[in-house]
Amino acid sequence: xxxxxxxxxxxxxxxxxxxTLSCEQNLNHDAMYWYRQDPGQGLRLIYYxxxxxxxxxxxxxxxxxxxxxxKESFPLTVTSAQKNPTAFYxxxxxxxxxxxxxxxxxxxxLTVV
Amino acid sequence: RKEVEQDxxxxxxxxxxxxxxxxTYSNSASQSFFWYRQDCRKEPKLLMSVYSSGNEDGRFxxxxxxxxxxxxxxxxxxxxSDSATYLCVVNPNTDKLIFGTGTRLQVFP
Numbered sequence: 001x002x003x004x005x006x007x008x009x010x011x012x013x014x015x016x017x018x019x020t021l022s023c024e025q026n027l028n029h030d031a032m033y034w035y036r037q038d039p040g041q042g043l044r045l046i047y048y049x050x051x052x053x054x055x056x057x058x059x060x061x062x063x064x065x066x067x068x069x070x071k072e073s074f075p076l077t078v079t080s081a082q083k084n085p086t087a088f089y090x091x092x093x094x095x096x097x098x099x100x101x102x103x104x105x106x107x108x109x110l111t112v113v
Numbered sequence: 114r115k116e117v118e119q120d121x122x123x124x125x126x127x128x129x130x131x132x133x134x135x136x137t138y139s140n141s142a143s144q145s146f147f148w149y150r151q152d153c154r155k156e157p158k159l160l161m162s163v164y165s166s167g168n169e170d171g172r173f174x175x176x177x178x179x180x181x182x183x184x185x186x187x188x189x190x191x192x193x194s195d196s197a198t199y200l201c202v203v204n205p206n207t208d209k210l211i212f213g214t215g216t217r218l219q220v221f222p
Contacts, residue, residue: 042214
């Protein structure tokens, strides 16, 4: 099946630890995105990438890092510098260009303990 | 003014009712618009794109009003299964989509 796969679905992190969330897509999409959603709030863009080996900061990039070494993969690292990392993280992808629908993975729940 | 604004609700309606949501956007150069549905603790899923001429998919109708810079979603004959949060999404002709915070709909028996 074509789609976006995120893992793990649930993750617990101790304070001070870095964690990496995986995102893989087999839709052959050029662009990939990471969003964060807090309870009762909208989606906020962390990082995005429109082409391999290139990515841009979104609105809340501090404390996060990404890489785009392969077209199908866009992992997100939540570093210890992120002060309030507990949230629902969503990876998404689409083809570059206006009007192109964005598709989401099932999300990853990160909890700091 | 926020780039995309939605009434957070909740809209509590009985089964069979008709309900409408609006979403306003600030960038007049915006080119494409979407409605997504998000169930509790799940990812958003595309409900429908919004075209200039308006579009309908079964019980759902989406319309765009460029002059007043808003899009709307009309749900007829509401079902219990329509209970969800509806996200308005706007492409302001850049490389980033802008998401509204969502309107929560609760359909009761």
